[in-house]
Amino acid sequence: MLSQVQEAPGAGLDAFFQARGIAVIGASDDVTKIGGRPVQLLLKYGYAGAIYPINPKAGTLQGLQAYASVVDTPTAPDLAIVAVPAQATLQAVRDCAQRGVRGVVVLSTGFAEAGPEGAELQAELVRTARHHGMRLMGPNCLGVVSVPDRIVGTFSIALEQSIPPAGEVGIVSQSGxxxxxxxxxMADRGLGVSRFIATGNEADVDVADGIAALAEDPGTRIILCCMETCRHAGRLTAALEQARRRNKPVIVLKIGATxxxxxxxASHTGALTGSDAVFDAVLRRHGALRVRSFEELLDIGHAAALLAAQRLPSxxxxxxxxxxxxxxxxxxxxxxxxxxTLPQLSExxxxxxxxxxxxxxxxxxxDASAQMSARPDILLKMLTALQDDASGSTLVLMLALSLSNPRLRGVYLEALAKIRASHPDRLLVIISQGPADAVAEINALGIPVFRSIPAAATGLAGLVKLGRLASLPAAQPWRGEAGTIDPLVFRNEFHAKKALAAAGIDVPREEVVESVEAAVRAARETGYPVVLKIASEDIAHKTEVGGVALDLRDDTAVREAFARIMASARQHAPQARIDGVLVAPMVRGGVELIAGISRDPxxxxxxxxxxxxxxxxxxxxVAVQVAPVSEDxxxxxxxxxxxxxLLDGARGTPRADVAAAARTVALLSEFACRHAAQVAEIDMNPILVKPQGQGVLVLDALMVPAARNTPAP
Amino acid sequence: MLSQVQEAPGAGLDAFFQARGIAVIGASDDVTKIGGRPVQLLLKYGYAGAIYPINPKAGTLQGLQAYASVVDTPTAPDLAIVAVPAQATLQAVRDCAQRGVRGVVVLSTGFAEAGPEGAELQAELVRTARHHGMRLMGPNCLGVVSVPDRIVGTFSIALEQSIPPAGEVGIVSQSGxxxxxxxxxMADRGLGVSRFIATGNEADVDVADGIAALAEDPGTRIILCCMETCRHAGRLTAALEQARRRNKPVIVLKIGATxxxxxxxASHTGALTGSDAVFDAVLRRHGALRVRSFEELLDIGHAAALLAAQRLPSxxxxxxxxxxxxxxxxxxxxxxxxxxTLPQLSExxxxxxxxxxxxxxxxxxxDASAQMSARPDILLKMLTALQDDASGSTLVLMLALSLSNPRLRGVYLEALAKIRASHPDRLLVIISQGPADAVAEINALGIPVFRSIPAAATGLAGLVKLGRLASLPAAQPWRGEAGTIDPLVFRNEFHAKKALAAAGIDVPREEVVESVEAAVRAARETGYPVVLKIASEDIAHKTEVGGVALDLRDDTAVREAFARIMASARQHAPQARIDGVLVAPMVRGGVELIAGISRDPxxxxxxxxxxxxxxxxxxxxVAVQVAPVSEDxxxxxxxxxxxxxLLDGARGTPRADVAAAARTVALLSEFACRHAAQVAEIDMNPILVKPQGQGVLVLDALMVPAARNTPAP
Known part of the structure; x- marks a missing residue:
């Protein structure tokens, strides 16, 4: 990995958001150019600090004094926006370092996204920046905006017409x-924005930095995040936990689900994407709500911004x-x-x-009928009854075409303003297509408005989840010590299960024997009936080589089976190294689970x-989660x-010992963390889950060694 | 059922859509009243025929000559809109009959939706109308609109501001x-509407009438339908087939899915809703696309209207x-x-x-990059390459914010107009949030525009389905003769299976025996191993009374089992009438299906x-469909x-005989139709499906008699 970042997520990002002085390197008079746009927008939206256009020709640029190099500026700018061709960026970053710049946004393209040569140049940029204690955003990014401070370090066309009002929504996105x-x-919906961060190639500043910086920003109350991949798992989860501690809901549009x-x-970012299911589990665990579409991001983000963390539905x-x-x-x-759920109302x-x-x-x-909107007092009376109802449910009011009718619009707005005043803590949402100004008036009361019934349903479900996620205990990363393990575990199921048993996982009493007589002795000690299985690290599919005999009920059966299994294995797998035959009790009944460990990139x-x-x-x-998992x-x-x-007593079957199954999964996950350097994969299949109180038995297990030098998780 | 309608769906509906002369009974000068609105709207939108306000006071109403009764009008109006209180409607309908009116819309409420008294009044209205050969819409409905003819028989606020342009979309809805x-x-999207029908209580005219009338209307090219329930299954399916024959796509928003x-x-319409899964299957079978939300109805309806049946994606x-x-x-x-699916492009x-x-x-x-929109000729060149590509796929172009930028808007509109002209038959859809006038310009080129990525995905999938549904062969109702069946089939599985076997369904060779010796003889004839099961109409759960013995391998085992089963059954179910013991072959292997028949209201x-x-x-x-079903x-x-x-060779298992399973289901469905008067329910569980070419065996079956006087389906 390129970036061995030392800093905690978000450290040093004030250079971007509170910059006193901004240099635009590669500035242009042409406002359609990426070097012209930031100068234009800083002027247009009234950035109060010094703006230094940097251009070899110096002179005057968009009415400002320009400089040939950032080293020539009269004061040291905190932030530099770099919009020169890729080959010239390294010199620009060096100049920044020399002048004492603290943050650099590299808008230019032609780096890791363009091939190995670009990747090398990108690495050199990062080395330079880090060496001088600068944070670097990009390259190949849309940069940064701080709305309250009028800092516009971007050429995004989203700002061409206007800048959004300053507000409480923070946005961090990989894709510009x-x-x-x-x-x-968000701006079109009349919502204010605090800060905008588009991280692009993430050579240094990544989404985790953005989330952490927004978590610490007093002006931000809600964080919207768009991501395609994650380059530093630990930093991401730390940043999410930071937002949770600050009680700031995080809503994530993670794309690349299929x-x-x-x-x-993968072809867009050049980064490994990992499993989408794991991503899903990680976000949930660390308190972030994952949404499935852009519209959900906006709808739920909008509603959450209106309600803030304090008023999310409980x-x-x-x-x-x-x-x-x-x-x-x-x-x-x-x-x-x-x-x-739809509770009934009280009588x-x-x-x-x-x-x-x-x-x-x-x-x-x-079914309130058209009568409900005959007069504001009728509507208010009905709404009051509903908001006073003991069920404490969220009230959802469908307005269909009503707000387009001037008379009805008046009725609704009057009653809604009154009910909000009398019931400020009770939840009420509206479904209406508009018109936009009526929706804005309702939003201004702190009442979310969804455009459609499906959007309201998905949105409310999302808000409920968001509230629940916030209250989950923070998940802890693995802090145990690494262990070492006998490489025998990779040899056969007997040793694999012995290692699991040593970690507290229940396995059957078993023995590997090398002779017929030892098999009979072992079978008697185990107690009939028993099973015999070939024990060999070279034979993965035992049944296919005739290597399994089930339900053996006496000495004779064991003798016959031992001979048959050994002969069959030697015949079908003549090259296999055979350790002997495993003797185990024949176990029946219960429900079969499987569990395992794999390595996500x-x-x-x-x-x-x-x-x-x-x-x-x-x-x-199946369900997945990053190891370790707690029993809960x-x-x-x-x-x-x-x-x-199936485990919960379906069709009259006894309830299974789910607690024991969960304990087994938790122990497996800890085992995997402890031995991550040596063990890449584990399969426990099947795990027999017995009736409640009777525990589980791992009947078979397989471990795959890690390739050498696999880093710990 | 109230309405024993004789007419084919849609018959006589020209009285509503091509009315020469309209009476408004209960007309008012007050345009906020339901009797005032139709007069106002007929005038406002320029209905060309005679308008006769009917009001006991006669005189002048909204500037028109009013009459005390419809019998006084100078010419006979084809259509009467009734807006008098419920108690006065019967007289109004009688007057209409006397005057030779052919269609009546009853807007008034207070009928079946209000209770038994209202239901009786409603029935009397229908009897009167039918007796005089009039069609009656409503009561408790929002009535009818024919846009080209400026017929506005409604008080819907949707028409308060303006009437939509005349166009090709027909709308039929139960809910006004x-x-x-x-x-x-539809009007807000700039789409034209042909006719609008809101059927309300459906005392006479129902959704099927509406669909059929729209199918036959030369001005309608696409039918949007909203329904909560269906009161006449046969009429609905006939109307859907009629629309399919006329090549008019039908899109149905059927609500009440959960x-x-x-x-x-049920509480809203007072009608039985039936199973939602069956509704779903029926709509699909008869060529209608079922959508899940109002937004899908609008989006897919809009796109389908732009593409028409000829250009739906193939x-x-x-x-x-x-x-x-x-x-x-x-x-x-x-x-x-x-x-x-996402095919790769050719080299x-x-x-x-x-x-x-x-x-x-x-x-x-x-990933076309911002370069694609640098100039119209660049964009056109790229679009041409894409539309010429051999895969013949639908091209989906995401425009995000571009149409809001005046320069980019120009680039896109120029290129889109040219590509449509050069490739009129190739499909292209756009994703854009607007602005509305740009979307309208693109729509005017015959290019659908979806507001969001999920809407485009759901919409395109719906359009593909719609195209496929149109090409399915028409489903035929059951036309076979009713049969009679020996009531013994309800007695035990032996007789039930014998009856199924007589219908061509494969069952095991079986015999019911009453003595041990007969059991042994039967077992020998069957061939070992065999199973024994208690045979009694009073014992549904045989295993629970010790009534089953499996895998009996010789005479001794059969003797023991026979005695044990009889004793156990007598002990556990002393009251049960026992026919004997069933002897059947022990069958193993294969995959188990279940199939059955039930009665949907x-x-x-x-x-x-x-x-x-x-x-x-x-x-x-499980999958469901109305019986009978073909093997296909x-x-x-x-x-x-x-x-x-599981049937298709998962994990190396042999492929199962799906054709035989399908044949069995088809035969079962025909059997159910033939014996619908006697048999209400059938369960075949399990059906053993053997490997391809080896057929199936129905191992157990149960039939439940119909209550007396159950009508045939």
């Missing part, structure tokens, strides 16, 4: 275009109200599909609603748990499986 | 509000183009998740793209097929199951 699109959309999307991401209960039965049905469908509430609106249907969804050791067998294989019914986390993983009812 | 919302949104939504629908292949890698990744994710195409845009990444998604006999066992039960992995349909049902890979 997606970041710009987010900024523009194989095709990941292939595109329940998935919603009370739905529309003037039409049809819309009520559509809302009920969408909300239930998004995982929300008191129902009576109060009927008092206000005699024609109303008072089930949830409430981004996040390191990952633990997986799922159901065994062909059904689960077809359905890919492992329980949540198991309980989140689609087939979980 | 949802219909109005659709109309308004239990909670259905409960709301492939699920898409080529994705964006100026930014990040957007490309998002598009790839969304398209793949929606079921689209020729790639070279041509690089010739036009040297910085472009030429994989799919194409809307659609009648429904056939189900799915996987057996606890996994499938938890996952609810049954194959599609089985192949659509999530666990289908």
């Amino acid at each position: 275009n997606i970041g710009s699109f987010t900024l523009r959309n 194989e095709q999307g990941q292939a595109a991401a 329940t998935d209960a919603v009370t739905l109200v529309a003037a039409s039965g049809g819309f009520g049905i559509m809302m009920a469908d969408a909300m239930v599909e998004a995982g929300m 008191t509430t129902k009576a109060l609603i009927r008092e206000a609106v005699p024609t109303a249907g008072t089930n949830n969804p409430v 981004v996040f390191g050791s990952v633990v997986m748990v799922g159901f065994g067998g062909i059904h689960a294989e077809i359905l890919k019914d 986390e492992a329980q949540r993983m198991i309980r989140g499986l689609r087939m979980f009812p | 509000n949802i219909g109005s919302f659709t109309l308004r949104n 239990e909670q939504g259905q409960a709301a629908a 492939t699920d292949a898409v080529t994705l183009v964006a100026a930014s890698g990040g957007f490309g990744i998002m598009m790839a994710d969304a398209m793949v998740e929606a079921g689209m 020729t195409t790639k070279a041509l793209i690089r010739e036009a845009v040297p910085t472009a990444g030429t994989n799919n998604p194409v 809307v659609f009648g006999s429904v056939v189900m097929v799915g996987f057996g066992g606890i996994h499938a039960e938890i996952l609810k992995d 349909e049954a194959q599609r049902m089985i192949r659509g199951l999530r666990m289908f890979p």
Whole structure:
């Protein structure tokens, strides 16, 4: 890895956000050029510090005194925006270092994204910057904006017409275009923005820096993040935990969810993407809400900004109200599909609603009929009854075309302002397509407005999740000591299971024997019935070489089976080194799980748990998380499986020992962390989960050694 | 059922759409009243025929001559809009009949939706109308609009500001509000509307009438339909087939998909909703595209209207183009998740793209970089290469913020107009948030514009489906003769299976015996190993009473088992009438399916097929369709199951005889239709599906008799 960053995420980023003096290296009079745009925008939006255009010709540029080099500027700028061709960037960065610049944004392209030569140049830039204690953003990036400070270190067309109002939404994005699109959309919705960071190639400053800087910024209350990949897992998770500590919701649009999307991401960023499922698990664990589309990012981001962390819904209960039965049905469908619940209203509430609106249907969804909007006082009376209802649910009011009608618009706005004043802590959201100025008025009351029923359903479900994620305990990275392990574990299942047993995992009593008589002795000690399996590091698929005998019930059967297995193995796998035959008890009943460890290129050791067998294989019914996981986390993983009812007493079967299964997964994950330098992969298949209180047994296990020099996770 | 309608769907609806003369009964001078609005709107939008306001006071109303009764009008109006209180409607309808009116829209409320008294009044309205050969729309409805004819028989606020342009989109909705919302949104998107029908209580005219009338209307090219329930399955499917024959795509927003939504629908419409899964299957079978949200209805409806049936995409292949890698990744994710495929471009195409845009990444998604929009000729060159590409895929171009930039807008509009002219038959869609006038310009070229990446993905997938549905052969209703069946089939599995075998379904050789010796004889004839099962109509769960013995390998085992089963059954179920013991071969191997018949309150006999066992039960992995199904349909049902890979050679297992399984399901469905009067439910569980070419065996079956007087499906 290129960047062996020492700093904590976010360190030194004040050079970008609180710069006293900005140099634009490669400045131009032509405002369509990337070196012309930042000068123009700094002037246009009223940056208060010194602006130094740097251009070999010096003279005057866009009305400002220009300098041939940054070393010539009358004061030392904190920040330099570099917009010269790639070959000239190294000299520019050296000049910056000489002049005492603290932060450099390299907008130029032609670096790692362009090939090995560019990558080398990029590495040299970073070395230079680090050597002089400078932070470097980019290259190949859209740079930085601090709205309150009017710092515009970007050439994004999102700022061409106007700068958004200063506000509480912070944006950090790898892709400049997606970041710009987010900024523009937030501004179009009338939302204020605090800071914008587009990290591009992330040679030094990365998304984690951005999240951490926004977490520490008193002006930012909510963080929107777009990412394609992660180059430093530990920095990302540390930054997410920092945001959680500061009580700032983080919403992440992580793109590249499908194989095709990941292939595109790999070719776009040149970085390994890792498993999307692992990314998902990591974000959830560290308190960030992952969204699936740009629209969700904007909708949930907008609503979360209006509600702030203090007012996120604490329940998935919603009370739905529309003037039409049809819309009520559509809302009920969408909300239930998004995982929300529809509690019934109390009899008191129902009576109060009927008092206000005699024609109303008072089930949830409430069919309030057109009568509800006949007069503001009628509407207010109904809304008051609903907001006073004991269920404490979020009230969702569908307005369809109403706000386009001047009379109805007046009714709604009057009643909404009053209900917000009387019930400031109760949650209320609106569904309406507009018009935009009516939506803005409602937003100004602190009431989120979703454009459509599906957006409201996804949005509310997201807000509920965001609230829950914030309250989870912070996840801890592995801090145990590395252990060493006997390489015998890679040889056969017997040794693999012995090592797991030493780590506290339950395995059957087993023995590897080399003779018929030893097999009979071992079988008697184990207790009949038993199974015999060939023990060889060279034979992965034992059944295929006739290497397994099940349900052996007496000495004779064991003798026959031992001879048959050895002969068959020698015949079918003449080259195999054979350690002998494993004698184990024949175990039946219970439900079969599988668990394992694999190595993710981004996040390191990952633990997986799922159901065994062909059904689960077809359905890919597995859960993953970065190791180690606690027993609680492992329980949540198991309980989140689609087939979980199989462990939970489906169709009259006894409930399985889920706690023991979770303990086994947690122990496996710790084992993997302890031995990460030596063990790359572990498979436990099957794990027999017995009825509650009776534990589990790992019936088979396999370990794969790490390639030499594999770094610890 | 109330309405025993004789007419084919759509018959007589010209009275509504081509009315020469309209009476408004209960007309008012007050345009905020439901009797004032139609008069106002007919005048405002320039209806060319006679308008007769009817009001007991007669005189002048909104500047028109009013009459005390419709019988007094100088000419006979074709259409009457009734807006009097419920109690007065019957007289109004009688007057209409007397005057020779042919169609009546009853806007008034207080009928079936209000309780039994209202239902009786509604029934009387229908009897009166039918007796005089009139069609009746409503009551409790938002009525009818024919845009080209300026017929406005509604008080919908969607028409308060303006009437949409006349165009090719027909709208039929049960819910007036949802219909109005659709109309308004279509108009706001600049799309023309042909006719609007809101059927309300559907005492006479129903959604099927509306679909059929739109299918026959030469001005309508696409039909948007919103429904909560269906009151006449046969009429609905006939109308859908009519639209398919006329090559008019039908897009249906069927609401009430969840239990909670259905409960709301039941309380809103007072009608049985039936199973949502069956509704889904019926719509698909009869060529209608079911959408899941209002936004999908509008988006897909809009695109389909622009493309018309002739230009719907014939492939699920898409080529994705964006100026930014990040957007490309998002598009790839969304398209793949929606079921689209991303073919690679040919080397020729790639070279041509690089010739036009040297910085472009030429994989799919194409990362065309900002260069693509530098000049119209560059963009056109690239688009030409893409549209000429041999894959024939649909081209999807992401414009993000570009259309908001005046220079870029010019570049795009020029190039898009040229590419449409040079490649009129190739498909191209745009993703852009606007501005609205730019979108309208692009739409005017016949190019669909989706607002977001997810909308484009769902929309394109919907358009592909719509094209495929149109080309499926029309589904035929059951036309076979009813059969009679020996009531013994309800007694035990032996007789149930005998009846199925007589219908051509493969069952094991079996015999019911009453003595030990007969059991041994039967076992020998069957061939060992055999199973024994208690045969009794009173014992449903045989295993629980010790009534099953498996894998009996010789005479002795059969003797023991017979005695044990009889004793155990007598002990555990002393009241049960026992027919004897069933002797059957012990069958192993193969994959287990289940199939069955149930009775849907809307659609009648429904056939189900799915996987057996606890996994499938938890996952609810079943497919349903209205009986009968053809073998082809049954194959599609089985192949659509999530666990289908189990039958298709997953993990090296032999491929199963899917054709035989499909044949069995088809035969079962025909059997159910033939015996619908006697048999309400059938369960075949399990069906053993053997390897390809070896057929299936129905190992167990159960039939439940129909309640007396159950109507045939």
